[in-house]
Structures are given as structure tokens and as C-alpha cells.
Amino acid sequence: MSAITALPARARAHLNAIDLYLARGGRPVLTGVDLTVSPGDRLGVVGENGRGKTTLLQVLAGTLVPDSGTVHRAGTLGVADQEMPIGEDRTVGDLIDVELAQVRAVLRAFESATLALVEERPGAEHAYADALAAAESIDAWDADRRVDISLAALSAVTDRARPLAGLSVGQRYRIRLACLLGAGHDLLLLDEPTNHLDADGLDHLTARLREHPGGLVLVSHDRALLSDVATAVLDLDPTSDGRPRTYGAGYAGYLEGRHAERERWETAYRDQQTERQRLAQDLSAAQNRLSTGWRPEKGTGKHTRATRAPALVRAVHRRQEELEAHVVDVPKPPLRFQLPRLDAPPGATLLRADDVTSHGRLTTPRSVLLRSGDRLVVTGPNGSGKSSLLSILAGTLPPDEGTVQRKRGTRIRLLTQESPPPSQRRAFEVYEATVGRLVSSGELAEPDTIGLTQLGLLPSEAAHRPVTELSIGQQRRLDLAILLAARPQVVLLDEPTNHLSMTLVEDLTQALTTTGAAVVLATHDRQLLRDTKPWPQLHL
Template identity: 75%
Template sequence: MSTVIDRSTRAHLTASGVHVARGGRPVLTGVDLTVSAGERLGVVGENGRGKTTLLQVLAGTLVPDAGSVHRAGTVGVADQEIPVADGRTVGELIDVELAGVRAILRRFETAVADLAAEQPGAEQRYADALAAAEAVDAWDADRRVDLSLAALGAVDDRSRRLDTLSVGQRYRIRLACLLGARHDLLLLDEPTNHLDAGGLDHLTARLREHAGRVVLVSHDRALLADVATAVLDLDPTSDGRPRTYAGGFAGYREGHRAERERWAAEHREQQRERQRLSDDLSAAQNRLSTGWRPDKGTGKHTRATRAPALVRAVHRRRADLEAHAVTAPEPPLRFSAPPLPALPGATLLDAVDVTVAGRLDRPQSLALSSGDRLVVTGPNGSGKSSLLAALAGRIEPGTGRVHRSRSARVGILAQESPPASRQRALDVYDAAVGRLVTAGRIAEGDVVPLGALGLLTGRDARRPVAELSVGQQRRLDLAVLLAARPHVVLLDEPTNHLSIALVDELTEAVRATPAAVVIATHDRQLLRDTGEWPRLAL
């Protein structure tokens, strides 16, 4: 008699002491984690902390420099970027992602044939194959993929070539496949970046009901709050090792704050102890230097002979303190938005009946003055990015017109970064600023050094752009936008790839700026934070 084994309880994921360095720079240090049945681990941290690297280690595509990873069961991975082979189609990608399910069905069909032929051991093989197929409901996998393709707004034409699709479309197809395959372990990197409201609801529901394990790298605050059962924080700690917080996203928020406060308190106490030891050492040395030539009298002579012992004792205490030194908490990057200008009384941008062929079908009209706010919403494919690109002058409208005041500077943060070069980030920024000054768009005195914006550390600013994480590249894009001191700020999905702390700081900055601001977003928390802003639904 065969015993059916529940795959969700058999599968597991553990990592112990994982270290990864790149170019001599530690990326991951001492990562330990265990993900059990039904758990959904969120992974957070500032841009460049190694979140994507950790997923690669957990998936087995990157071997760590030290430490170990153990996983059992099937693994589904959704990377931020999906390579596209020439001529590969949507159907071929679906077949690749459902290869495990297809193999289970082939084993079942073989077992059925063996059973019909009365082969020796066929009954056991049939029972095992049936249990494996039922565990993932293999017969329904293609239907589940089709449902997810529809819910995520992805292309479902299996003959369509992948290289004709956008990055977001390819990602949504991959995600639909993973949700349909019912893998034991899902490793997802920023899965909400390319989803609209309907897709976000579908993803949230599927993850919450997933019986296996989920490791989720995300900056989406709403998704983490709705889905994560625990959070791994890769930001620096007092002992240099990452922290895992129970209690979901709320538990992480509270735990992270308490950890920073505790670390800072320990450092302050050690600094006070250092000062006490320094004072004691100074006093003992003074007694020693003046005590070798004491006045006549037994008491003073006794004090002089004790002085060397006191000095040695203070030295021992100071050496012990150095051996257990608590480093100062690494100050996090703090975004400092430069003051953006206003042009009171002027219409900065005026769009009338704008359409973009094949992308924005319904004519749209709007007018912006300094201080105006607007949130553009709508499902994927409704034309939000195309409208912002037309407003910025990056594409010409098919019909209608866009008038931009000659005095107004219009800047846009596009949804995707330009192709990464081998130029240093600092050089890219300085070149962009130099072009603005040369063209007379900004004055020399208005130039803000890259380091003053709090978007990249000095070390990262000196690295080639191609070596920066996707989030760090987007920070550079934001820096270049702000360097132009725009009167109109157009932000296309501004929370994509940016850290949670930076999103909070950016939200605060755009709420306060006197410039006009237009945001196109699906981010549920950002929509809540800008709830009082006017809406343009496409």
C-alpha cells in the first residue's frame, strides 16, 4: 500500500552562514534563514544590499563564497530581468516553466501504460505517479496559467515572439507560469513592478494561498504587509549579521526601529566608558609621573608604588574594551531633495486631446501650473507611460498637442533605466549636469553635487553603472532628473526598485515641493499616501 507524501511538508529551504563578496567587497555576510511550510519570507534592505544576489544563491544559480544552502522540492524563480533568445515564443517560455509538470504527466502516462500491460511493480509506480500529479494538480496547470495570464494582463498568444514584448510583459508571462506550476518553493524578485491593480490583487491572493514556501524580495510596502509572515532585513546591524523579524511587515518595522535604537545606545555607552577609562588612565599616569619623587612620608610613598599597578589595570580594561568594540551604527542614506523652482501665475504645461497611436487611444487633456498635483491610474496597456512621455516631449502625440512653457523645465523619471554603461555613475551625473549648464537650462550656481542628494554612497558613485544594482541605477536616474531643477516633475512608477526608506522620503519630498508633480503608479501604498491628489483614470 502506497503512502501519499504531502510535497508541501517534504519541501524545505535552509541557508546557513552564507557569505558572498564581489570585487573584494562583501555583499552578503552571515545570512541564516529557514523557510517552513506555509511561510512567506520577505527580504528587504537598501538598494545594493544583496537581495537579488541572495535569491540567486537560494536558487542555486550562484555558489556562495562560504556557507551552505539546502533545498528540497521544485523551485520556481522570477528574476527582475528575463533574457530573450532569438525567436523564442510565449508558448516556448510556458513550456519551459511547466517542464516539471509536463514530466510528472509523462511519468503518470507511462505508469498507466505499464499498469494496463500488467508490468511487474506497475501498481506501485502508478500510485506514486498519481500522488505526484495530484499534489500539483498537473492536469489543471495550463488552465491555471491561462487564468493568471488573464489576471496579470499578460500576452496569451503562444505564437508571439518574446523579443517583441516589453520587459513588463515578459515578466508577467513568467510570473503567470510560476503561479500555475505550483512549485514547492517560489523565489520572486520585485514581482509587483509590472502589475496593475487587478494583477496585484491576483498575485496577493495566490501567494497567500500557496501551500509551499515563498521568498519574496520586494519594496512594495502593501504587498509585504498583506503577504509576508516574516521579514529578513539585510541592512547593517551591530554584529554585521542580518536580522529576521517575526510578525510580518509590522513586526519588521518595529523590530528594525528597536534594533537601530539599541545599537546606537550600546555605542553611546561604550563611548562614555572609553571616556571614563581615558580619564582614569590620565589620572593614574599623573600619579605615576609625580609619584617617583614623593615628599617624605609613608602614605605618599605607598600611593606611588601603587600607581604602576593602576596604570596596568586601566590599560587592561581599555584593551578589553577594544576587543569588544561596538562600531557606530552606519548612518543610512538620507535623501535630500534640492529645492525645485516655481513659476507662479503661469501655465507650465498644457495638453489638449492627446493620443498616441497604438498606446493611448482615448484623447486626454490636462493643464499644469506650479504646485499642481495629479495621479494617473489605469490598467496595464492603458497608456500611462505614453502620456507621460508625450508630456515630457520624448514622443510626439498622434493627435492633439502638448504646449510646454519656454520658461518651464520638464523632467521625467521613466519606468525603466537606460542601458547600463561602463562609465562611473559620478561621471554620468556630471556629464548630464554639464549638458544642462552648457545649454543654459540651469545656472552654474544651481548645480547640486551628486553626494549631496543622499542617493548613492561615495563608493557606489565611483563604480561603473553596469556594476550597480537595478535599484541603484534608478537612484542615479532620479539624481539626473533632480539635477535639472524641473518646474514639472513626471514620475512613472517611481516606487519600482527603490528601497522602502527612499520611497517614504521621496513621497514626503513631492508632497512638499512647489513644482508641479504628476505620478503614474499602481503602488497601493503610494496611492493611499496621495489619496487627496486629483486622479486621471485612463
């Protein structure tokens, strides 16, 4: 059951959801979701792909009805999902009018109330006061100017007569986002709002969301946006009791709280497994004593056997009851990423590129020197040659000019931006075939091989499915596993945050700071750039 007030109510804007449950195709998508958003609250919603983040926004917006649970809303609502609300035969101005429909309605109501006041109709003063308060609460007269400011800041089309048919999806998305930022809604529900934005657009969005006086629910994988904006974070990923967790103190509080929660979960699971193993060993020992009690050493009398037997039987029964009574009610924790040991000869020069270029890709000569343990971040706008430089270093793209020298026997691996075409074979078969080639070629010794499950990147269920059936994120995890299987001494990562969960990116980033291999990464990810700020940078 939901209720939406007819008029803006900035001071009392409120969004509340209690014990939401929704299943699709018999599979639970949302379970036990509770949240409260008041003016000034900016709730980030995170979780792996398929955890129901977009579904939750649809439930909160009222476009999808949960199987159980309640949602209550007070105040005007602005929603940015992935659907365009207007046909392609319309103009930019038409789209703006659709997004500002509530503003337009408030202004029309004010004009009507003003006319009624002038004509001295009965009750006109009260109606005028209400209409004025509604318009002032969202500063309705300034909405179009605010939209124009956001259109320019987001590099969106400002010509309102421009047909939508000639615009890209990204351009349309930026127009709608500009409208939402200018409309003055009491509550904003935003689904991945950083999509299609450049650096200036990201800065503008961040500033406007931080200034928003109403409530905000923000679904995003952008760790920098969450860090800058969120006052609390709702995590839809699995927990020990199966219910989502909300962490206060912003994104930093979420990271700290999630880590503590995971430690408690793993400790409780380990303790229960240890206790169950102890009880099983006690039962086995009692059963052994019973067996030897019935078969005493030669010469022992029948009376001794008869008096010992009942006590031993009771001990076995007691231990059986203890084992059966012991409940393992803590589920097994999810996998945790484990970076294998990546070593390289200390102080050795592993790779050197001098004045390399690639026609049409990397036009300015660049040089890179990598020794064991070196770190390098490659930055620059799209088209500046970041991917080309990493491909040249990896040896998959020969330079048109310049030279590249690699230490003999050095294992160099590149994680490209996108996964290769998926195989029909199961994931573990693809992985094991790669390991087999490494061993048979002599590039990797048998004792140095790593099992797929040891890396903590794919659960057993996913590892036994054909790669074609894996999600994009899971395919990306398999790519990373195959890279690490080679135990590389030079690790090259091109936009490593693409399609990977925030949890994995955090763990991977931390692990890369201590590995003995040389690491080079190219990225636009603002949080990754912050996390690697101490690393040397090469700006293209």
C-alpha cells in the same frame, strides 16, 4: 550539499538553508544566511542593490554552490529569474512546454502507470497509486487551463504558435510567470516578479501568490506586493552583528522590527563611544595630575613630591589599562536619511498653473495651485502627461497653452525619473559645485547650506568616488541630495521610488508628510499611493 525529491510533495514541501556563505572576487556576498520555508510560508527577501538577493535565489535553486553552508529542498521547484530558458527560434508553446516540463512528466508517468494497471503487470497497483497521488497533488490535468487564465490576466501572448523572436523581454517574462503560476509547483522562487506588469497583472499575481499552498521565496522591491503577500521578511542589509535578520508578522512586522533593531544598534554604538570618551578623559586627567605632581607649587618639599608620585603613576597605568580593555565591538550604524528643514512663507501662494497643456504630452488642460505645506499626488496611466505636468510646474518645459505664475524668489526643484548622464567628477565635488552656484547667485545664504554627509544619503566612500562609478541607486541618491541642497519651497518628485531602496523611500515618505514645503509627486507605486492616500489627488 542539496537534495531534491523526484516527486511532488505538497504536504511536505520544504526549503531549508543553514549558515550560507558565498564570496565573489574576495568580497563576501552572502554571510550567515539562515532560512526555513514550509507550505504556506511566503518569505520576502529585501536589501539594497548588491546585497546578494538574486545570488541567494540561485543558491536556493541549486544553480550556484555556496562556499559553505547547506541547502535542503523537498518538493518540485519553480524558478523565475532574469534568464530565458529557450532560444528565440522557438514558439510561445515551446516556452510553455519547457516551463510545464514537470507537469508533462507527471502526466506521462500516470499514463504509463494506467497502462501497466490495465495490462495487470506486477506491482502495477502500487505504481498507479503513486502516479495518481503525484498528479493530484499538483492538479496536473488542469495546469494548461490555469496557465491560459494567467496568460490572459497578465496581458501575455496567448497564441502558442507565436514565434518568441517577435516578442519583447517583458512579454516573454509574463509568459513564463503565467506558466509558474499554473504549474502547481510545491516551491516557488521569484525574482522581482512585478517587473513588466500593469495594474491588472499585479492584482492577479498578488491573488495567486496569496492562494499558493506551497512555499514561496520572493525577492522584490515592490512594497505593496510584500505587504500583501509576505508572511515573513528576510533582510540582507547590514546589522549590528553582520548577520541577516528574519522578521515575522509580514511586511508590517519587518518595518517594526527593523526600526527597533536600528534603535538598539544606534543606542549600543552611542553608549560604547560615550564610555570610551569618558575613559579617555579620565586618562587625560590622570596624566595631568601626574604632571602637576612632579612639578608642585614653589616651596613644596621633596618628600611630598616623592610620596605622591607612585600613586599618580599607578592611577595613570590603571586608566590606561581600562581604556585598552574597553572594546568597541558594535560597528558604526549605516547612515540614516535626514530631511533638512524646508520652510516657505505660511499661507503664501507659491505656484499657480492655469489650464496648461503640452502638445503630444499633456493634451487635456490642467490647473494646479500650490501654497505653503500643500500636498498633491498626480496619477494616471503611462503617457497621460504626469512627467510633462511636473516639468511645466518646474519651469523646465514651457506650456503650449495656459499660464504659470511663480512667487518671486520661490525655490522650485524637480527630481526627474532618471538621473542625468554621470559626471567624471567625484560625487562630493558635483554636490559642492551645486551649492557654490546657489550661494554665488544669491539663491541660498551661506548659513543655509548643508553638507552632503549631513543628509545621510551617501556614505563617505561613495561620496569620494567618481559619479560614473556609482550604482544607479547611488546616482539617484546624489540627485536627491542636490535637490535638497537648494532647500526648495516646492518639491516636485517624478516616480521617486525608482532605484531607491525601500528603507530610504519609507524615510523620505514620512519626512515629506511634515515638511513646510509644498510637495507634488507623480507615481505608479502602489505602496506610495497607499501611504499618501490622505493627500489630494489629480488623476490625468
